[in-house]
Amino acid sequence: MTRAVSIVEPILNANDQLAEINRSFFDRAGTFALNVMASPGAGKTSLILETIEALKDTYRIGVVNGDVAPLDAEKVAAKDIFAANINTGGSCHLDARMVNRALPDIPLDEIDLLIIENVGNLICPAGFSLGTHRSVLVASIPEGDDKPYKYPKMYRGVDVLVVNKIDLLPYVPFDLKYFQEGVRILNPDLKAFRVSCVTQEGLDGWFEWLENELAAHRAAALEGVAP
Amino acid sequence: MTRAVSIVEPILNANDQLAEINRSFFDRAGTFALNVMASPGAGKTSLILETIEALKDTYRIGVVNGDVAPLDAEKVAAKDIFAANINTGGSCHLDARMVNRALPDIPLDEIDLLIIENVGNLICPAGFSLGTHRSVLVASIPEGDDKPYKYPKMYRGVDVLVVNKIDLLPYVPFDLKYFQEGVRILNPDLKAFRVSCVTQEGLDGWFEWLENELAAHRAAALEGVAP
Numbered sequence: 061m062t063r064a065v066s067i068v069e070p071i072l073n074a075n076d077q078l079a080e081i082n083r084s085f086f087d088r089a090g091t092f093a094l095n096v097m098a099s100p101g102a103g104k105t106s107l108i109l110e111t112i113e114a115l116k117d118t119y120r121i122g123v124v125n126g127d128v129a130p131l132d133a134e135k136v137a138a139k140d141i142f143a144a145n146i147n148t149g150g151s152c153h154l155d156a157r158m159v160n161r162a163l164p165d166i167p168l169d170e171i172d173l174l175i176i177e178n179v180g181n182l183i184c185p186a187g188f189s190l191g192t193h194r195s196v197l198v199a200s201i202p203e204g205d206d207k208p209y210k211y212p213k214m215y216r217g218v219d220v221l222v223v224n225k226i227d228l229l230p231y232v233p234f235d236l237k238y239f240q241e242g243v244r245i246l247n248p249d250l251k252a253f254r255v256s257c258v259t260q261e262g263l264d265g266w267f268e269w270l271e272n273e274l275a276a277h278r279a280a281a282l283e284g285v286a287p
Numbered sequence: 288m289t290r291a292v293s294i295v296e297p298i299l300n301a302n303d304q305l306a307e308i309n310r311s312f313f314d315r316a317g318t319f320a321l322n323v324m325a326s327p328g329a330g331k332t333s334l335i336l337e338t339i340e341a342l343k344d345t346y347r348i349g350v351v352n353g354d355v356a357p358l359d360a361e362k363v364a365a366k367d368i369f370a371a372n373i374n375t376g377g378s379c380h381l382d383a384r385m386v387n388r389a390l391p392d393i394p395l396d397e398i399d400l401l402i403i404e405n406v407g408n409l410i411c412p413a414g415f416s417l418g419t420h421r422s423v424l425v426a427s428i429p430e431g432d433d434k435p436y437k438y439p440k441m442y443r444g445v446d447v448l449v450v451n452k453i454d455l456l457p458y459v460p461f462d463l464k465y466f467q468e469g470v471r472i473l474n475p476d477l478k479a480f481r482v483s484c485v486t487q488e489g490l491d492g493w494f495e496w497l498e499n500e501l502a503a504h505r506a507a508a509l510e511g512v513a514p
Contacts, residue, residue: 101430
């Protein structure tokens with residue numbers, strides 16, 4: 061006689077299992093980890109550099125760079141904070157295993173905020189959680205207003221959206237309403253900021269959000285609650 | 288006794304074998320095929336739409352779209368030329384197999400110029416030839432001047448570079464010399480055009496290059512020489 065067995069626990073794939081292990085490493089060290097994703101040239105590195113500048117006196121920051129060439133890690137290291145480069149060997153995304161293998165080299169106990177810069181790509185990174193607490197997508201005005209419609213998985217999967225290069229809005233065809241409607245359909249509760257890393261416009265809102273997240277994470281850790 | 292055997296013929300991988308088969312289909316039909324690659328939002332679709340507009344009275348054009356969502360294929364189909372969409376199932380690149388499977392549905396005998404729009408991605412598409420005669424990379428000014436250094440495989444592998452959104456040069460930090468030096472190191476003979484699909488600046492040079500390629504391909508086909 062066969063009996064139907066209902067499986068209540070979601071079965072995690074190998075990547076998600078490793079992502080959970082990564083998360084427990086972060087939590088044990090009290091590190092808040094952020095996965096930063098974007099298409100090439102949207103401004104991941106610029107946003108990270110601005111964030112370091114704004115928060116480095118308040119928080120101990122570390123950056124792990126998974127981008128194709130070590131150029132970005134050099135820019136970050138010039139800020140005199142912890143910076144590591146994950147050599148993805150030309151891969152199109154970071155995965156939990158790559159982050160896991162890098163963990164022994166990252167002094168998590170000395171890092172409050174770990175920023176993981178993913179590979180510049182709007183497709184593949186969306187499929188691989190890393191174990192970070194929050195994930196942010198950096199969009200950019202000159203990319204065009206149709207990106208939510210074309211890369212729904214990416215827009216659906218992130219916690220916060222930073223729309224960069226807002227200073228270029230007068231110079232490019234970009235229908236903000238059409239863009240926002242696409243975002244709303246895919247991810248109605250998505251927190252969004254419009255910024256320019258060149259003019260600094262709107263960055264304060266992003267810093268404030270991040271500081272609130274850091275404070276909430278610290279409070280939850282002190283209470284022993286999984287954040 | 289063992290003897291060293293030198294293998295003179297390059298051993299093709301499965302993708303390259305299928306790419307050669309695709310090429311023979313194109314050649315048999317007298318179709319010139321172009322692989323268009325870029326990061327998301329650099330302007331692949333805009334360049335293709337401009338190209339259709341400029342050349343559709345002289346050449347029979349078909350477009351195969353491999354982008355993630357069918358949005359682009361709709362835009363192209365609105366131009367009243369042959370347009371097909373390859374559903375990559377969320378894949379990050381086209382490969383020769385996907386193109387091969389689409390071939391029975393493409394009326395190559397009625398197409399002089401087949402434009403294949405690859406998935407918006409600067410990494411994965413560089414690893415998979417499709418069997419096209421030429422490949423073009425659409426870069427864009429707001430992406431930043433460091434892209435050749437960060438995506439060397441893509442810049443090394445293409446025949447022609449179209450630098451789009453040149454009208455935004457006054458508004459973004461972009462060191463043209465630094466960019467060009469990166470391109471020169473990777474691909475010294477790369478043919479390059481600076482254009483704006485918004486202001487139309489520079490597009491004539493691109494059209495002229497493409498028409499010359501089409502003419503050379505046709506002449507070679509008439510002489511029975513593999514182009």
